[in-house]
Amino acid sequence: MEIKKVGVLGCGLMGSGIAQVAGTAGFDVTVLEVEQKYLDKGFAGIEKSLAKLAEKGTLKESPEAVRGRLKGSTKQEELADCDIVIEAVIENLQEKKKMYGTLDAIIKKDAIFASNTSSISITELMTATRRPERFIGLHFFNPVPLMKLVEVVRTIATADNVYETAYEFSRKLGKVPVRTSDKTGFIVNRLLVPYLLDAIRAYEEGVGSIEDIDNAMKLGCGYPMRPFTLLDFVGLDTTYYITHVMYDEFKEQRFASPPLLKRLVMAGWYGRKSGKGFYDYSDPNSPKANRL
Numbered sequence: 001m002e003i004k005k006v007g008v009l010g011c012g013l014m015g016s017g018i019a020q021v022a023g024t025a026g027f028d029v030t031v032l033e034v035e036q037k038y039l040d041k042g043f044a045g046i047e048k049s050l051a052k053l054a055e056k057g058t059l060k061e062s063p064e065a066v067r068g069r070l071k072g073s074t075k076q077e078e079l080a081d082c083d084i085v086i087e088a089v090i091e092n093l094q095e096k097k098k099m100y101g102t103l104d105a106i107i108k109k110d111a112i113f114a115s116n117t118s119s120i121s122i123t124e125l126m127t128a129t130r131r132p133e134r135f136i137g138l139h140f141f142n143p144v145p146l147m148k149l150v151e152v153v154r155t156i157a158t159a160d161n162v163y164e165t166a167y168e169f170s171r172k173l174g175k176v177p178v179r180t181s182d183k184t185g186f187i188v189n190r191l192l193v194p195y196l197l198d199a200i201r202a203y204e205e206g207v208g209s210i211e212d213i214d215n216a217m218k219l220g221c222g223y224p225m226r227p228f229t230l231l232d233f234v235g236l237d238t239t240y241y242i243t244h245v246m247y248d249e250f251k252e253q254r255f256a257s258p259p260l261l262k263r264l265v266m267a268g269w270y271g272r273k274s275g276k277g278f279y280d281y282s283d284p285n286s287p288k289a290n291r292l
């Protein structure tokens with residue numbers, strides 16, 4: 001099957017990034033949101049990112065040409081003729097299932113449904129629809145326009161041709177796809193989450209300060225983003241949610257949330273997006289580690 005028209009559910013950080021790379025790759029894209037104000041915010045981010053990429057000379061066309069293939073909508077019916085729909089809405093199982101159930105009746109029968117979830121079971125999401133063989137995971141990484149990886153996730157019910165179509169589609173987006181199966185966290189979060197939680201535990205145990213642990217991993221291992229910087233970047237609420245899903249699945253201590261992470265989330269310190277997390281972003285150009 002050929003993919004021509006792409007639907008994206010959600011115009012937040014991940015949804016807008018996915019829409020941007022699909023538009024850049026030449027696909028016609030419709031992004032669905034519940035309110036126009038979320039579309040406006042997401043599209044402003046896309047325009048800023050496209051301008052930056054154009055300035056660096058990494059866009060093959062003008063930002064306007066890419067933007068011309070992207071459309072926002074608040075009407076589900078406008079996604080009816082999409083060949084693939086990629087969902088990137090908030091990580092809430094019940095919300096996602098409700099949305100899939102409604103869209104299943106609206107979107108054409110042979111369209112592929114893909115979720116960008118980082119931790120929720122693809123198999124469980126799939127049960128909200130009557131197209132289990134056409135349901136997969138496509139897990140992108142933040143910031144989507146820059147990060148090359150896509151995890152292509154299959155369930156025991158995914159049809160081979162659907163999986164291969166999605167794999168090829170990821171390539172056409174200019175990404176490097178990896179094959180993985182529906183085990184919570186897939187490849188990256190299975191390895192990344194225990195590492196990030198260990199950084200918090202190391203701090204709790206007094207192994208080093210936030211800055212020193214951060215610098216150690218950047219300068220000693222060459223990681224592009226330091227652990228506490230990355231935690232604040234991903235979002236502490238998001239990380240906390242992921243720990244719950246992963247701990248619930250595996251019942252292993254390495255996936256359990258350290259007490260400090262829980263307290264930061266309870267206090268509303270979600271990281272960069274809320275202005276405060278392990279670092280204080282009052283001056284975004286010079287974040288200062290908080291005393292925790």
Ligand code: 3HC
Pocket residue numbers: 049050052053117118140141142143144145146147189224225230234
């Ligand atoms: N679009 C276009 N350009 C962007 C951009 C975007 N969305 N975001 C950043 N840039 C630009 C910056 O403006 C900057 O431009 P400049 O060189 O002209 O100043 C350039 O990219 C480089 O950015 P920075 O100088 O800020 O920093 P880096 O050199 O460190 O590169 C990075 C940024 C590629 C994000 C790098 O830090 C990195 O690889 N970080 C790791 C990110 C990561 O691990 N992501 C995965 C998170 S986990 C996840 O998403 C899964 C989920 O399930 C939890």
